[in-house]
Amino acid sequence: MKLKADRIFAIILILVAIVFWTQTKELQYKCYIFPRLILIMLIILSAVMFVQSFFKKSMPKGKLPKDNLKYIVISIIIVFVWIALINVLGFITSGVIFLSSLTFLLDLQRLTIKKVVSTILIYILVLIAFWIAFHKFLLVPLPTGHFI
Known part of the structure; x- marks a missing residue:
């Protein structure tokens, strides 16, 4: 279940980043550099999380020690x-x-x-x-x- 949640969360993060990317189109050149850099990193890290969710083994369920x-x-x-x-x-x-x-x-x-x-x-x-x-x-x- 955790792996499925990771996939869903990664997809949501990518979609949110794309929405925010469209919001930066109205900004001037120097104003959108930093937000776009952060959004690119968010998309890349979310894609890595999505791919890793196929290769990771799920953690056993249990209470927090x-x-x-x-x-x-x-x-x-x-x-x-x-x-x-x-x-x-x-x-x-x-x-x-x-x-x-x-x-x-x-x-x-x-x-x-x-x-x-x-x-x-x-x-x-x-x-x-x-x-x-x-x-x-x-x-x-x-x-x-x-x-x-």
Whole structure:
């Protein structure tokens, strides 16, 4: 049943992307580049999902284990804390804390000092790249707080 749902969802996503594509025809050249890029990626990824649904084996039905439910609840709490702190700490600082917290929560048994340091450095670089892309190039204001 899951595989059939994947196929239906992929087809719906492709149809929605096509509808949105027709909406971008009224936009000027520079205005429709980004939406069309996103729509192309959506169509490609939906097509991949559609094709994969023929080759994947369905997962056995069952209830969600209590450990997974605990991780989901903790993850939702971390997201709300991040939303609350993003204007206080700033985009990069709160983003590093948020992403690192989620990573360490989900990868608890294999936690080493090297992994902690490399994870934090990678998130700092990724968030700085996002900040440059959005704040400097696209001129989208990002939350600033007491830090960065």
